[in-house]
Amino acid sequence: MTYAVDLTGRSAVVTGAAQGIGKAVAAMLCRAGAAVAFVDRNAAGAEAAAREAGVPGRARGIGVDISDETSVASAWQDIAAQAGGIDIVVNAAGVISPNVPADQAEMSDFDRVIAVNLKGILITAKHAYPHLKAGGRGSIINLSSQAALLSLPNQAIYTASKGGVTSLTRSLAIDWARDNIRVNAIAPTFIRTPMAEPMLADPAVLRASERRIPLGRVGVPDDIASVALFLASDMSSLMTGQTLAVDGGWSIGEPGLDLK
Numbered sequence: 001m002t003y004a005v006d007l008t009g010r011s012a013v014v015t016g017a018a019q020g021i022g023k024a025v026a027a028m029l030c031r032a033g034a035a036v037a038f039v040d041r042n043a044a045g046a047e048a049a050a051r052e053a054g055v056p057g058r059a060r061g062i063g064v065d066i067s068d069e070t071s072v073a074s075a076w077q078d079i080a081a082q083a084g085g086i087d088i089v090v091n092a093a094g095v096i097s098p099n100v101p102a103d104q105a106e107m108s109d110f111d112r113v114i115a116v117n118l119k120g121i122l123i124t125a126k127h128a129y130p131h132l133k134a135g136g137r138g139s140i141i142n143l144s145s146q147a148a149l150l151s152l153p154n155q156a157i158y159t160a161s162k163g164g165v166t167s168l169t170r171s172l173a174i175d176w177a178r179d180n181i182r183v184n185a186i187a188p189t190f191i192r193t194p195m196a197e198p199m200l201a202d203p204a205v206l207r208a209s210e211r212r213i214p215l216g217r218v219g220v221p222d223d224i225a226s227v228a229l230f231l232a233s234d235m236s237s238l239m240t241g242q243t244l245a246v247d248g249g250w251s252i253g254e255p256g257l258d259l260k
């Protein structure tokens, strides 16, 4: 897919960029002309993804755990110093909880998931803020989930973390609008990535999802990357605080009821 969006001269940080959605977003921002820091706790994966983007000098892989505030603060300083600032932050690093009913939820899983999916986003955004503000504009894009809009069974912890992402997105947006920093979120349906593939490998889950989605298919990472590109660019300059469902219509209702 190619788009006529020009991000030449912009500097972007994408977390979770070693694989899946983050990798596809980072690569698409590179193709649009931005200088992109591919950030992941998997340093070797981040470096490989940056190399694969094929834009030497504009793509750089960095190993950072986004739940560690000290590491994030110093990594963002380093990225801003090297790239001449930070204009765009995409928070795609995330983890899932085991699929169990809420009465079997383990608090160790709650702490682990919240530390990355929710606290991690506040950390990355908080430490990007001074750099975005210094540039006079900015766009932050957070990965929420359709689980923030409609509950799925056996996912209480993950769902709570993503509900938090959608609320945090609005809070950051209202605090930083005066600085011309926009903050939006994307709520995807199932997307074929290493996170979702084990669930989609069950033919019953795949069939049920395809039946449940009005457009009739699960997504691929570029379905999300193209929306992130739109939110990163000036094409969305009057949008802030929104969570965009990219879910083939899952959240608008059940298809299949053929009223006569």
Ligand SMILES: NC(=O)c1ccc[n+]([C@@H]2O[C@H](COP(=O)([O-])OP(=O)(O)OC[C@H]3O[C@@H](n4cnc5c(N)ncnc54)[C@H](O)[C@@H]3O)[C@@H](O)[C@H]2O)c1
Binding pocket: 015, 016, 017, 018, 019, 020, 021, 022, 039, 040, 041, 042, 045, 064, 065, 066, 067, 091, 092, 093, 094, 095, 116, 120, 143, 144, 145, 146, 187, 188, 189, 190, 191, 192, 193, 194, 195, 196
């Ligand atoms: N794939 C889906 O179906 C789907 C649906 C809705 C929302 N999402 C969300 O989209 C985002 C990306 O998901 P994905 O499917 O690409 O996942 P993925 O597991 O394929 O990739 C996530 C990446 O995040 C990195 N990561 C995890 N914890 C980290 C940390 N503490 N610091 C730095 N990096 C860390 C991992 O190393 C990995 O490279 C997640 O927030 C996920 O919850 C995914």
